[in-house]
Amino acid sequence: MTAMTESLCCTLLLFVCVFAEKNTAESGKNVTLTCRALNTIIGVVEWSRPDLNQTYVLLYRDGHFDSANQHSSFKNRVDLQDRQMKDGDVSLILKNVTINDTGTYECRVRGENKSKNKANLSGDSICIIYLSVDPPGSVSMGEKITAPFRLIITLSVFAVLHVGGF
Missing domain, CATH: 1.10.287 (Helix Hairpins)
Structure with a gap:
């Protein structure tokens, strides 16, 4: 060849x-954006969209969800598919999608470093997903x-x- x-x-x-x-979704429906972490001991999960200027779609750290840094358009509309994140499943459920949800989503996962109880930056996993939302x-x-x-x-x-x- x-x-x-x-x-x-x-x-x-x-x-x-x-x-x-x-991924393509119809406006008004729910959609799951799939992401699986390489490390199953998860310290931080960051779902973001680069166009949202330093705010998150969903941020999980220190054992709970952080809504203080969450973009207002995603409040009460997002969740993890598996809150226990078994087998590294950190997939995002986005509820009642609108055309404004169209864009590129990034999922970053950092494993927990048990010895220092800090995020392990070397254990990052990254998923990048493009979502297109069609009118109802x-x-x-x-x-x-x-x-x-x-x-x-x-x-x-x-x-x-x-x-x-x-």
Whole structure:
């Protein structure tokens, strides 16, 4: 396989992986943004949107939720899917989504350092998810088309890599 074909396959595979991180929700519904921590001893969970200027969608630290640093539009609308965060599940439930919730969400998780009882900065996990919210009653034609399209591209890339001896 030539270097150009190899590069194209890697680019397609990267496109499929990044593209798969997009979530679409209908306005007024609830949506879960999935994130799993690498470290199951969790000290801090920070869900944020870069465009919110240093405020959080959800902040969990010191064993409780911190609403003082939470952006006002998310108060009483967010929760963790599993408050015990078993198996590192720090997925965010966003309730009653609106078009204003469209954007890129980042989840940062820091493990707890038992010996010093401080956050362990070396144990960070990061998930980045793009959420698109459609108006009520609409069906996203893009989502209807992209799921089969994504599968076809993924299978094609794997077939090319397999035939090419990778």
